[in-house]
Amino acid sequence: MTQPPAAAGKLxxxxxxTAMSGLVVAMLxxxxxxxxxxxxxxxxxxxxxxxxxxxxxxxxxxxxxxVSTPIWGKLGDLFGHKHAFMASIVLFLVGSALxxxxxxMTELVLFRAFQGVGAGGLMVGIMSVIGxxxxxxxxxxxxxVMMAVMPAAMIAGPLIGGWITDNASWRWxxxxxxxxxxxxxxxxxxxLHLTAEVKxxxxxxxxxxxxxxxxxxxxxxxxxxxxxxxxYPWGSWxxxxxxxxxAVGVVAFLAIEHRAAEPIIPLRLFGxxxxxxxxxxxxxxxFAMFGGITFLPQFQxxxxxxxxxxxxxxxxxxxxxxxxxxxxxGQVMSRTGHYKAFPIVGTILLTSGMWLFSTMTVxxxxxTTAFYMVLxxxxxxxxxxxxxxxxxxxxxxxxxxxxTGTATFTRNLGGSLGVSIxxxxxxxxxxxxxxxxxxxxxxxxxxxxxxTPKVVESLPxxxxxxxxxxxVAGTHEIFWWAALISVAGVVLAxxxxxxxxxxxxxxxxxxxxxxxxxxxxx
Numbered sequence: 001m002t003q004p005p006a007a008a009g010k011l012x013x014x015x016x017x018t019a020m021s022g023l024v025v026a027m028l029x030x031x032x033x034x035x036x037x038x039x040x041x042x043x044x045x046x047x048x049x050x051x052x053x054x055x056x057x058x059x060x061x062x063x064x065x066x067v068s069t070p071i072w073g074k075l076g077d078l079f080g081h082k083h084a085f086m087a088s089i090v091l092f093l094v095g096s097a098l099x100x101x102x103x104x105m106t107e108l109v110l111f112r113a114f115q116g117v118g119a120g121g122l123m124v125g126i127m128s129v130i131g132x133x134x135x136x137x138x139x140x141x142x143x144x145v146m147m148a149v150m151p152a153a154m155i156a157g158p159l160i161g162g163w164i165t166d167n168a169s170w171r172w173x174x175x176x177x178x179x180x181x182x183x184x185x186x187x188x189x190x191x192l193h194l195t196a197e198v199k200x201x202x203x204x205x206x207x208x209x210x211x212x213x214x215x216x217x218x219x220x221x222x223x224x225x226x227x228x229x230x231x232y233p234w235g236s237w238x239x240x241x242x243x244x245x246x247a248v249g250v251v252a253f254l255a256i257e258h259r260a261a262e263p264i265i266p267l268r269l270f271g272x273x274x275x276x277x278x279x280x281x282x283x284x285x286x287f288a289m290f291g292g293i294t295f296l297p298q299f300q301x302x303x304x305x306x307x308x309x310x311x312x313x314x315x316x317x318x319x320x321x322x323x324x325x326x327x328x329x330g331q332v333m334s335r336t337g338h339y340k341a342f343p344i345v346g347t348i349l350l351t352s353g354m355w356l357f358s359t360m361t362v363x364x365x366x367x368t369t370a371f372y373m374v375l376x377x378x379x380x381x382x383x384x385x386x387x388x389x390x391x392x393x394x395x396x397x398x399x400x401x402x403x404t405g406t407a408t409f410t411r412n413l414g415g416s417l418g419v420s421i422x423x424x425x426x427x428x429x430x431x432x433x434x435x436x437x438x439x440x441x442x443x444x445x446x447x448x449x450x451x452t453p454k455v456v457e458s459l460p461x462x463x464x465x466x467x468x469x470x471x472v473a474g475t476h477e478i479f480w481w482a483a484l485i486s487v488a489g490v491v492l493a494x495x496x497x498x499x500x501x502x503x504x505x506x507x508x509x510x511x512x513x514x515x516x517x518x519x520x521x522x
Contacts, residue, residue: 016133020142022187023126026089027149029180030122033096033115034061035157040165040173047170048105056109059226064116066412067218071211072121073128073405074264078206081128081401082192086185088121093181100174127388128404129192136393136501141334143326143385150319207260210253214264217249221413225420229427265406266399275394277496279407281343282387283414284489285350289380291418292354292482293318295426296373299475303468304366305457317370318377325381333501339386340498346382347489349375354483358476362468387411393501422481426474433470 041057076084095115102108126146134142164172224242232238257263270276293315300314333339353376360369391407392400459467 068120085125092118286414321377
């Protein structure tokens with residue numbers, strides 16, 4: 001049973017921007033963390049020992065954040081998005097402080113997982129709160145502000161992390177989150193007033209069974225795609241067992257969600273064709289974008305000789321293009337109310353960019369690569385906010401958090417699968433093309449997993465040429481497959497229906513919550 005929401009008074013742009021300032025700081029918090037921590041990892045291992053556990057510092061964080069994403073979304077629906085968002089910030093900060101105080105790699109892995117639980121609620125909380133602050137019709141004008149944080153984080157993160165590692169203790173790579181997080185908490189608490197919240201009243205029925213099964217099958221799936229082809233062969237009993245657990249878990253989860261009073265992922269959401277299409281588009285975009293982008297620096301560094309130190313700058317043309325198209329697209333959608341063209345154009349640009357990347361050779365110039373990145377970034381800008389906007393516009397206000405969590409989860413899952421599958425393809429192609437090297441030449445290359453621009457530059461010219469052509473062969477395959485997957489997104493985008501964007505966050509004085517919910521459904 002839910003209580004009728006209060007009438008939502010329309011906020012002025014200044015009030016919205018003031019309230020969103022805390023969200024911007026939280027977004028910076030979420031985006032900066034991994035960028036800052038990555039340069040410090042070698043020093044952390046040297047200080048704490050336990051090289052074998054290094055991968056778990058990253059895996060544990062990703063696993064916890066992925067698993068907790070849909071749960072945070074549902075908690076926002078049940079207890080209020082502001083409260084859930086602030087709770088996620090607190091958990092993230094506590095986890096950051098514990099990571100900084102770690103005395104062993106085991107402690108660091110556990111505390112990074114704890115930090116990841118909080119991180120899972122940051123992005124969902126940000127998008128859910130924006131959904132409560134601004135109507136879908138006006139949302140595009142403000143979402144671009146969030147997009148501006150991404151390139152800033154990609155540039156500043158590695159530089160800050162490197163400076164901290166060289167000039168201070170690595171522990172400050174985690175402690176640096178504390179002042180940012182405290183600032184975000186204060187701003188959110190003092191300026192964010194969500195008068196349109198629909199919260200559960202009385203005794204809340206939490207879907208404990210669904211949450212537990214969700215954790216089990218998502219953990220199995222994430223571990224399978226993380227370990228498959230790297231830690232263990234794809235056909236090993238470990239990976240196969242994880243796959244079986246994930247498959248059985250999904251079936252059990254769907255059965256539980258069908259009967260639960262307050263399911264973590266309400267299956268009724270998928271009764272909306274637009275919601276189903278937007279989440280599928282998010283999955284496809286995540287698979288292609290994150291899978292392909294992850295390996296683009298391999299080409300730039302090993303073939304074009306770009307510096308790994310400036311890795312954030314390498315992707316600037318793409319990030320700036322994404323920001324410009326996100327801002328411009330948001331303005332167009334706010335003024336016209338039309339959005340159907342954006343997922344179509346976005347997937348076409350995404351496909352074109354991926355295909356062009358697949359045509360790169362050892363002679364492709366940096367300016368040409370930058371042009372391809374601009375196309376890809378334009379596709380990202382058209383897709384990233386639009387898919388979330390369609391998902392939120394397709395559901396009742398009571399399901400806003402669950403819908404946002406589900407959309408974020410599917411995009412992240414697509415990215416995880418893309419990185420794992422395309423990574424396996426890249427590694428196979430690389431090893432296949434390097435297999436022709438003679439014993440002495442192969443020895444000079446060493447372990448392919450530790451190839452760096454300096455190592456490649458120091459190789460004899462003939463060997464360096466073979467390595468660079470092997471990298472080109474690997475990137476050709478992954479971008480070709482990413483382009484093929486993106487074609488599926490073009491097909492999906494054509495079926496999105498142009499449903500009018502709501503002009504208000506919540507209808508004024510609805511006769512009942514059920515009527516409000518029905519007015520939101522499409």
